[in-house]
Amino acid sequence: MRIDCLQYANWSEKIFRQMREGDVDAVHVTIAYHETFRETVLNFERWNRWFERYPDLILKGSTAVDIDLARETGRTAIFFGFQNPSPIEDDIGLVEIVHTLGARFMQLTYNNQSLLATGCYETEDTGITRMGRQVIKEMNRVGLVVDMSHSADRSTIDAADLSERPIAITHANPYEWAPALRNKKDDVIRAVTENGGMLGFSLYPHHLRNKSDCTLTDFCAMIALTADTFGTAHLGIGSDLCQDQPDSVVEWMRTGRWTKDIDYGEGSAAAPGFPPMPAWFKDNRDFGNIEDGLRAVGMSPDEVEGIMGGNWYRFFAENFGPAP
Amino acid sequence: MRIDCLQYANWSEKIFRQMREGDVDAVHVTIAYHETFRETVLNFERWNRWFERYPDLILKGSTAVDIDLARETGRTAIFFGFQNPSPIEDDIGLVEIVHTLGARFMQLTYNNQSLLATGCYETEDTGITRMGRQVIKEMNRVGLVVDMSHSADRSTIDAADLSERPIAITHANPYEWAPALRNKKDDVIRAVTENGGMLGFSLYPHHLRNKSDCTLTDFCAMIALTADTFGTAHLGIGSDLCQDQPDSVVEWMRTGRWTKDIDYGEGSAAAPGFPPMPAWFKDNRDFGNIEDGLRAVGMSPDEVEGIMGGNWYRFFAENFGPAP
Numbered sequence: 001m002r003i004d005c006l007q008y009a010n011w012s013e014k015i016f017r018q019m020r021e022g023d024v025d026a027v028h029v030t031i032a033y034h035e036t037f038r039e040t041v042l043n044f045e046r047w048n049r050w051f052e053r054y055p056d057l058i059l060k061g062s063t064a065v066d067i068d069l070a071r072e073t074g075r076t077a078i079f080f081g082f083q084n085p086s087p088i089e090d091d092i093g094l095v096e097i098v099h100t101l102g103a104r105f106m107q108l109t110y111n112n113q114s115l116l117a118t119g120c121y122e123t124e125d126t127g128i129t130r131m132g133r134q135v136i137k138e139m140n141r142v143g144l145v146v147d148m149s150h151s152a153d154r155s156t157i158d159a160a161d162l163s164e165r166p167i168a169i170t171h172a173n174p175y176e177w178a179p180a181l182r183n184k185k186d187d188v189i190r191a192v193t194e195n196g197g198m199l200g201f202s203l204y205p206h207h208l209r210n211k212s213d214c215t216l217t218d219f220c221a222m223i224a225l226t227a228d229t230f231g232t233a234h235l236g237i238g239s240d241l242c243q244d245q246p247d248s249v250v251e252w253m254r255t256g257r258w259t260k261d262i263d264y265g266e267g268s269a270a271a272p273g274f275p276p277m278p279a280w281f282k283d284n285r286d287f288g289n290i291e292d293g294l295r296a297v298g299m300s301p302d303e304v305e306g307i308m309g310g311n312w313y314r315f316f317a318e319n320f321g322p323a324p
Numbered sequence: 325m326r327i328d329c330l331q332y333a334n335w336s337e338k339i340f341r342q343m344r345e346g347d348v349d350a351v352h353v354t355i356a357y358h359e360t361f362r363e364t365v366l367n368f369e370r371w372n373r374w375f376e377r378y379p380d381l382i383l384k385g386s387t388a389v390d391i392d393l394a395r396e397t398g399r400t401a402i403f404f405g406f407q408n409p410s411p412i413e414d415d416i417g418l419v420e421i422v423h424t425l426g427a428r429f430m431q432l433t434y435n436n437q438s439l440l441a442t443g444c445y446e447t448e449d450t451g452i453t454r455m456g457r458q459v460i461k462e463m464n465r466v467g468l469v470v471d472m473s474h475s476a477d478r479s480t481i482d483a484a485d486l487s488e489r490p491i492a493i494t495h496a497n498p499y500e501w502a503p504a505l506r507n508k509k510d511d512v513i514r515a516v517t518e519n520g521g522m523l524g525f526s527l528y529p530h531h532l533r534n535k536s537d538c539t540l541t542d543f544c545a546m547i548a549l550t551a552d553t554f555g556t557a558h559l560g561i562g563s564d565l566c567q568d569q570p571d572s573v574v575e576w577m578r579t580g581r582w583t584k585d586i587d588y589g590e591g592s593a594a595a596p597g598f599p600p601m602p603a604w605f606k607d608n609r610d611f612g613n614i615e616d617g618l619r620a621v622g623m624s625p626d627e628v629e630g631i632m633g634g635n636w637y638r639f640f641a642e643n644f645g646p647a648p
Binding site (some may be wrong): 024037041042044048049091093094096097101102227236 | 369
């Protein structure tokens with residue numbers, strides 16, 4: 001089973017066909033960065049049209065059962081998520097509405113301070129806000145997973161502890177291995193995994209040691225080491241693949257409407273665009289390389305199966321429905 | 325089985341309890357008159373809070389199976405509908421979105437010309453518009469029922485013929501019996517029922533012969549006569565009960581934001597408010613009176629069961645899911 005717990009591609013039939021070539025059973029797809037609720041609805045609509053147009057390639061995922069259906073019918077199940085809580089605006093009632101529409105993950109922050117928590121680029125991290133506590137409770141109730149990929153450390157640890165259901169870091173790597181602002185320190189990973197949560201390993205070059213030149217062996221050895229430290233069961237892939245996006249999109253991701261200045265984030269004025277992907281992971285057809293790489297660094301078939309998709313499958317099965 | 329295919333009350337625990345006292349298994353509830361999409365979402369949210377607050381009395385209805393669940397657990401299933409296509413604005417993609425959120429009926433017009441069809445208060449009836457044809461096709465695809473209760477005659481007949489799935493007039497009476505602008509002439513009722521559609525009998529006094537003074541026997545005799553003419557299987561109840569609403573609400577229903585003048589519609593300057601309900605149908609506890617009245621005018625137990633709910637149940641079962 002292969003599940004990728006984060007992509008934000010410039011979607012097309014070509015990419016959907018590559019998912020099939022790569023035997024990708026499910027993908028968590030970002031459908032909001034800075035969008036308001038109303039704008040996010042337009043993004044749901046675009047996906048509805050793709051589901052209608054490519055019924056032989058993709059289907060909308062609501063629960064883990066849809067992954068079974070996708071496997072039985074040779075398709076990829078698409079699960080929706082937000083990288084920012086902007087779609088719920090200031091309205092806790094929108095949590096259930098976006099879940100009904102299909103959202104299954106929501107980041108409490110995207111780099112900046114939000115109404116709910118602090119982002120990883122702020123200098124002060126004040127943890128979960130008053131509204132954040134209420135929204136986490138509501139997300140737990142309806143089955144919308146708290147994702148802290150772009151959040152600051154204290155906020156993430158607070159969220160892991162406050163949430164009554166496991167949370168996720170869908171796409172990041174250990175800071176110990178690659179000290180990027182977006183990667184996660186051990187105490188953060190521990191707080192998330194000890195509470196039953198998941199870490200998805202990112203293939204976005206800014207999150208990799210040696211960036212685009214990172215080797216497959218180095219990446220897979222890092223996964224094996226993380227498994228030794230935190231337990232294999234809590235780990236998966238969240239590639240952060242942004243295939244075929246123009247550089248204008250990475251600028252939108254970084255600046256949205258919140259600044260008139262350009263903030264290059266993980267990039268720089270000299271290299272403002274998307275960095276090239278590592279040669280061994282260009283697109284959805286390359287998941288087999290990671291699978292081979294994990295075996296080559298000595299992981300067992302069961303461990304590899306879990307990291308490539310089995311662990312996310314179990315997490316999806318337990319966390320996308322109403323609280324028991 | 326008791327199903328009421330239209331109410332627009334000022335909802336409260338009191339009314340939900342009266343539904344239970346009246347053994348009402350399902351109600352089609354109006355959640356938009358003139359609201360935009362964004363405003364309609366706030367109405368969905370209000371209902372989500374009621375479902376959360378009164379789980380022993382009501383549940384959200386999506387398919388006919390939810391009526392079975394409601395009956396097994398002693399609750400009332402609430403199905404949502406719009407009296408106007410305003411929630412989809414000018415965007416056909418919103419048809420699937422509102423269906424996903426729970427809408428199951430949408431009127432193509434509310435008295436006035438809309439983007440889709442002509443309302444019953446216009447002087448010229450131009451039938452279904454270009455967008456209207458596209459939206460009917462999309463409503464057929466997803467399982468959102470076309471409701472023509474407030475539409476003009478030609479538009480209604482066109483819709484019945486164009487729609488590939490049965491349509492409904494959820495709340496109106498035969499014009500022959502009470503010649504109100506909102507009641508339906510025989511050729512309109514015939515077009516709807518011959519295509520498998522349904523007519524729900526209204527108890528709103530402006531739709532009754534002798535208005536608030538209409539007798540139970542007269543109302544039930546009218547139903548029996550309509551059954552003889554068009555077939556019992558196509559008939560049900562759509563009470564149009566607007567319980568506990570202040571008169572300001574009927575003004576909003578009539579004028580929305582489309583006029584600065586007051587249009588009294590079925591009322592008058594002398595009697596602008598909600599008319600008093602007939603003594604034998606004050607609220608949800610009185611459905612038993614109609615049942616008794618239908619028996620008294622000679623309808624068989626099977627016919628009465630069909631009109632009180634069985635016919636709507638079958639219609640819900642066939643028309644709320646995706647097209648086969």
